[in-house]
Amino acid sequence: MVTREDIENIAILSKLFVAEEDLDKLTEQMQEIVEFADAINNAPDSGEEFDNINNLSNVFREDVVVESFPSEEILKNAPEQAEDHFLVRNHT
Amino acid sequence: MSIIKKIHDMLSSKEISCKELTEQYLSEIDKSNGELNAYVNITPEVALEQAQKVDEKLAKGEEIGMLEGVPMTLKDNMSTKGIETTCCSKILTGYKPIYNATVWDNLESKGAVLLGKTNMDEFAMGSSCETSYFGGATNPFNTKHCAGGSSGGGASAVSGNIAAYALGSDTGGSIRQPASFCGIVGLKPTYGAVSRYGLIAYASSLDQIGPITKTVEDASIVFDAISDYDPKDSTSQGRQKGLTYDTINNDIKGMKIGIAREYLEGIRDDVKEALLNATKVYESLGAEIVYFDMPAIKYALPVYYIIACAEASSNLGRYDGIRYGFKAEHYNGTHDMMCRTRSEGFGEEVKRRILLGTYVLSAGYYDAYYKKAQNLRGTILKAFNDAFLNCDFILAPTVPMTAFEMGHAVSDPVETYLTDICTVPVNIAGLPAVSIPCGFNAKGMPIGMQLIGNKFEEAKILNAANMYEKVAKENFKDTKWGVKL
Numbered sequence: 001m002v003t004r005e006d007i008e009n010i011a012i013l014s015k016l017f018v019a020e021e022d023l024d025k026l027t028e029q030m031q032e033i034v035e036f037a038d039a040i041n042n043a044p045d046s047g048e049e050f051d052n053i054n055n056l057s058n059v060f061r062e063d064v065v066v067e068s069f070p071s072e073e074i075l076k077n078a079p080e081q082a083e084d085h086f087l088v089r090n091h092t
Numbered sequence: 093m094s095i096i097k098k099i100h101d102m103l104s105s106k107e108i109s110c111k112e113l114t115e116q117y118l119s120e121i122d123k124s125n126g127e128l129n130a131y132v133n134i135t136p137e138v139a140l141e142q143a144q145k146v147d148e149k150l151a152k153g154e155e156i157g158m159l160e161g162v163p164m165t166l167k168d169n170m171s172t173k174g175i176e177t178t179c180c181s182k183i184l185t186g187y188k189p190i191y192n193a194t195v196w197d198n199l200e201s202k203g204a205v206l207l208g209k210t211n212m213d214e215f216a217m218g219s220s221c222e223t224s225y226f227g228g229a230t231n232p233f234n235t236k237h238c239a240g241g242s243s244g245g246g247a248s249a250v251s252g253n254i255a256a257y258a259l260g261s262d263t264g265g266s267i268r269q270p271a272s273f274c275g276i277v278g279l280k281p282t283y284g285a286v287s288r289y290g291l292i293a294y295a296s297s298l299d300q301i302g303p304i305t306k307t308v309e310d311a312s313i314v315f316d317a318i319s320d321y322d323p324k325d326s327t328s329q330g331r332q333k334g335l336t337y338d339t340i341n342n343d344i345k346g347m348k349i350g351i352a353r354e355y356l357e358g359i360r361d362d363v364k365e366a367l368l369n370a371t372k373v374y375e376s377l378g379a380e381i382v383y384f385d386m387p388a389i390k391y392a393l394p395v396y397y398i399i400a401c402a403e404a405s406s407n408l409g410r411y412d413g414i415r416y417g418f419k420a421e422h423y424n425g426t427h428d429m430m431c432r433t434r435s436e437g438f439g440e441e442v443k444r445r446i447l448l449g450t451y452v453l454s455a456g457y458y459d460a461y462y463k464k465a466q467n468l469r470g471t472i473l474k475a476f477n478d479a480f481l482n483c484d485f486i487l488a489p490t491v492p493m494t495a496f497e498m499g500h501a502v503s504d505p506v507e508t509y510l511t512d513i514c515t516v517p518v519n520i521a522g523l524p525a526v527s528i529p530c531g532f533n534a535k536g537m538p539i540g541m542q543l544i545g546n547k548f549e550e551a552k553i554l555n556a557a558n559m560y561e562k563v564a565k566e567n568f569k570d571t572k573w574g575v576k577l
Contacts, residue, residue: 010450017435032506037394054284059326073190079419091424
């Protein structure tokens with residue numbers, strides 16, 4: 001059962017605000033989605049964890065030094081920057 | 093006939109210059125994009141600069157490559173250096189990548205003419221293109237209907253003849269479903285066949301880039317061009333066999349086509365009828381149809397949503413208002429800044445999936461949902477492997493219905509998730525599948541079917557799809573829109 005408190009907690013973990021007026025609707029929707037996801041609990045368990053779609057494991061490469069992007073290029077996309085750094089103000 | 097080959101012949105024979113052709117496409121985009129909403133960013137300067145290079149080469153009497161000078165488009169989640177790439181989200185407005193996605197590097201070096209970036213569901217999360225920050229793309233067969241999603245813009249552009257081909261990405265059906273809705277061809281390659289470097293991530297273990305085209309031959313040409321090993325994507329392997337184009341006209345006599353009964357459950361009658369008609373076409377080509385059961389795929393949909401949302405909740409953690417894109421204007425403290433940025437920057441569907449992903453990964457639920465879903469992923473892959481012991485490929489509907497009317501998909505999230513039932517198993521198992529048109533419903537909306545192959549067997553499914561296209565041309569209908577070659 002998904003509760004309003006669950007939604008409030010996962011919203012904090014997700015760094016999202018959920019407005020008070022949206023909380024009931026979202027709780028209901030999440031409950032519906034989770035019920036739908038619960039279908040897998042009736043499935044027979046193969047017992048094997050599957051985390052490898054390509055049959056690849058430990059893809060290694062030589063540690064070759066290549067040119068990195070110039071920091072001024074990277075910073076161009078930052079909403080705020082100062083002295084070759086990302087700027088994060090504590091408040092506005 | 094292949095659109096790409098036709099353009100190549102027209103350019104090579106100097107029937108039209110690349111500049112004239114590109115201008116024709118740009119002018120048609122101008123005329124129809126207001127209604128189709130296929131493009132979210134049109135790049136005439138980039139297109140015309142490339143066209144000029146092609147014309148200079150032709151003027152010198154040099155030969156051009158097959159894709160050289162062919163006007164095309166990229167979904168807006170593929171990084172293009174210096175060209176705004178937004179994933180159709182407010183949170184990435186203004187973001188101009190400083191590098192190219194490998195697929196674009198590859199096609200650009202082959203002389204592709206980029207007309208612009210196409211519309212999509214925000215961060216590829218949706219099945220109708222309507223979660224886009226820019227509004228949804230419409231269906232060229234009837235603009236009251238959606239183009240499908242998430243690569244709706246690319247499908248609308250190709251079906252509407254305002255791009256010769258498009259690249260889309262497919263996480264749970266996002267190439268095949270819009271291709272099916274818009275009456276065209278969409279290939280989701282094997283996981284690892286095409287580099288994902290520079291593709292803005294939604295669910296990394298499921299995402300794959302592929303072509304959206306008018307004909308199977310075009311899909312083969314584009315796939316062969318973009319499928320390559322890329323050291324920048326450690327999951328990439330490239331094409332494991334020869335060019336798919338070399339075997340596209342092979343006789344398919346004696347091929348065994350599998351139909352899993354579960355795929356026929358709960359689909360609309362007209363879709364089922366079109367699929368069964370296609371089996372008759374295949375029988376007339378000398379193929380054999382074998383029916384079998386595949387009970388594991390009934391768990392595919394919840395498995396997909398659990399894994400996709402879990403990966404998305406992690407992948408989308410990077411949008412914090414610090415490094416790129418949108419940042420909230422007023423805040424108090426860094427936590428508040430990130431929360432406001434993300435809450436104002438992400439749309440409803442994206443937030444819903446981040447919350448669901450965070451939920452299934454949180455302590456106490458991880459084993460019941462995420463771990464269980466990963467186990468079932470193995471079960472589903474095994475079911476496919478077993479099926480391919482007895483057939484060359486699996487034939488299935490692409491979507492249980494035809495294109496929804498605009499506005500329908502956004503009203504009920506779970507109901508919309510259910511429409512992905514036929515497409516998601518392929519992503520879960522990392523297989524290739526191509527959707528091709530196989531008929532129309534009573535209202536004239538296209539119906540699609542998919543040919544699902546074993547890993548790295550793109551050549552086989554494209555061969556079988558092409559042989560179908562040759563004898564069932566009436567299902568590959570043109571629309572009234574765009575450039576008429």
